[in-house]
Amino acid sequence: MQPLIDNARTFGQRPEEFARLAEGQSPQVLFITCSDSRVVPALITGARPGELFELRTAGNIVPPYASEHPTSEAATIEYAVEVLGVKDIVVCGHSHCGAVGALVRGDDLTAVPAVRDWLTHAAPRPSGAVEDPTVAEGVQNHVLTQVLRLRSYPFIDKKLADGQLSLHAWYYEVHTGCVLTHDASSDAFRAL
Numbered sequence: 001m002q003p004l005i006d007n008a009r010t011f012g013q014r015p016e017e018f019a020r021l022a023e024g025q026s027p028q029v030l031f032i033t034c035s036d037s038r039v040v041p042a043l044i045t046g047a048r049p050g051e052l053f054e055l056r057t058a059g060n061i062v063p064p065y066a067s068e069h070p071t072s073e074a075a076t077i078e079y080a081v082e083v084l085g086v087k088d089i090v091v092c093g094h095s096h097c098g099a100v101g102a103l104v105r106g107d108d109l110t111a112v113p114a115v116r117d118w119l120t121h122a123a124p125r126p127s128g129a130v131e132d133p134t135v136a137e138g139v140q141n142h143v144l145t146q147v148l149r150l151r152s153y154p155f156i157d158k159k160l161a162d163g164q165l166s167l168h169a170w171y172y173e174v175h176t177g178c179v180l181t182h183d184a185s186s187d188a189f190r191a192l
């Protein structure tokens with residue numbers, strides 16, 4: 001913790017770099033990814049403050065849309081699309097994902113009931129090679145499911161129909177730094 005505190009103490013010594021941020025934000029992209037500490041969206045994309053609106057959840061799960069039971073995740077997505085007017089949404093899964101790995105393997109999550117219950121939102125359970133430590137196949141299947149889930153959000157469906165929004169499925173390798181994207185024409189993940 002101490003190195004983080006030390007850095008935070010000196011971080012604000014560049015006021016000229018941040019002053020314009022007081023005027024507001026107009027990010028073009030909503031970036032949805034896992035809470036995993038090895039995934040650093042700004043580092044991967046080179047985004048500066050104000051450029052990337054982020055939603056991080058365990059296993060980058062997008063919960064089902066249900067207007068009668070609003071979720072923090074749906075609120076964040078709605079704000080990004082309807083208020084900020086983002087033009088693109090990226091769902092970025094990653095290799096070695098603990099959440100997706102647990103789903104693929106069917107791990108017993110009795111000891112972490114909140115995690116267990118949250119992961120039920122990932123239905124259908126992603127399939128993939130159980131013995132693969134990267135869980136690449138499982139994560140990629142899972143990311144595509146989350147993109148489909150986004151399409152079921154009414155305000156996203158409308159923006160897609162109007163051509164005002166694009167969705168992207170990414171897969172990030174924590175051990176190489178490489179990013180793959182889903183290519184719809186070949187239905188495969190390929191290098192960006």
Ligand SMILES: [Zn+2]
Binds near residue numbers: 058099
């Ligand atoms: Zn993860």
